[in-house]
Amino acid sequence: MRTTVASLASDTNGENEDWYSASAHLLVVLDGATARTGTGCRHGISWYAAHLGAALSEGAQDSTLDLPQILARGIKRVADLHPSCDLTHEGTPSAAVAIVRRTGTWMEYLVLGDVSIVLDGTDGVVAISDDRVSQTATAERRAADALPIGSSEKTAAMVRMKRAELAMRNREGGYWIAAADPAAAEHVITGQVRTEEIRRFAVLTDGAARIVDPFGEISWTELLDIAEHDSPEAILRRVRALESDDPAGIRWPRNKRSDDATLLLAVDI
Ligand SMILES: [Zn+2]
Numbered sequence: 001m002r003t004t005v006a007s008l009a010s011d012t013n014g015e016n017e018d019w020y021s022a023s024a025h026l027l028v029v030l031d032g033a034t035a036r037t038g039t040g041c042r043h044g045i046s047w048y049a050a051h052l053g054a055a056l057s058e059g060a061q062d063s064t065l066d067l068p069q070i071l072a073r074g075i076k077r078v079a080d081l082h083p084s085c086d087l088t089h090e091g092t093p094s095a096a097v098a099i100v101r102r103t104g105t106w107m108e109y110l111v112l113g114d115v116s117i118v119l120d121g122t123d124g125v126v127a128i129s130d131d132r133v134s135q136t137a138t139a140e141r142r143a144a145d146a147l148p149i150g151s152s153e154k155t156a157a158m159v160r161m162k163r164a165e166l167a168m169r170n171r172e173g174g175y176w177i178a179a180a181d182p183a184a185a186e187h188v189i190t191g192q193v194r195t196e197e198i199r200r201f202a203v204l205t206d207g208a209a210r211i212v213d214p215f216g217e218i219s220w221t222e223l224l225d226i227a228e229h230d231s232p233e234a235i236l237r238r239v240r241a242l243e244s245d246d247p248a249g250i251r252w253p254r255n256k257r258s259d260d261a262t263l264l265l266a267v268d269i
Contacts, residue, residue, distance in 0.1 A: 001266050003264060004232055005265070006262070007260075007261070008260070011244075012258060017033075018030065018031050019032070019049040019095075021054075022264060026060050027101075027266065028099050029098045029203045029264060030097055031096040031207075031262070032093065032095045033094045033095060033096070033113075033177065034255075034256075036162040037091045040087070040092055041093050043093070052078045055074035056097070063103055070099070071112070071178065071182075074178075075179070078180075079180045088180075090169070095177065096113025096130075096178070096205070098110065098116070100266075105194055106193070107192060107194075109192070111130050111189040112130060112188045113177040115205050116203070117203050118201060118203075121197045121198040125220045125221050130175075130189050133177070136174055143157050144157040144161045148249065148250065150247075150257075161255075170183070195269050200224060201265075202264065204261075204264065206259065207258070207260050208236060208261040215239075215242060215252050223235060227263060232263040236261050244257075
């Protein structure tokens, strides 16, 4: 498996809250959720994503555990690292997660939250995404989308949206994400495919995936082609160029002008 990757912080917020690791048999990609309210944690989102990513990368070396078990253990392990923080806080740090692990002739995958895996194989191009979060707080999301980025009305509307979203976080009928409760691992999207059936695949956070969905500028196949024949960074540069052409988010309504973006491509599986 040959991997190439690009990861860019957003233009607006200094620290990249995405996290990834790539090795011969394992890819882990996390997207730390932007805090718009208090978190009850003095460590922050990047700290959470980095420690969860490291725990998952290490945990996945145990092939007797399946990916949901590895995620549950990783969440527990990170929670145990900061017992003096208020882990019951509704805004406790969280991250969307994707894991791809190759074990012998199989490739297993797990998705939880807004990170996508795009497989290109004998069944064509298939995107595995978890859209449960975008189905929550829909009225608040619509209201926020209607306002121009940079306005104080938009900022206030996004806090209302975040509060409505958090009220649905990690509960039945809402959406699930890695935070402080290992039970989230019971709600992941998982699957496995035969390695020989996959020619290439990508794992990407929503800051990168937006060029396909919702921007609709290119297809998943075109994204894979550009990433393979040019580079993953070429995709991220194109995302940034589109965003700067629409700084107020009128053509493509979104929460912020640009978002942390990560794209990992694996070929010759
Ligand atoms: Zn903490």
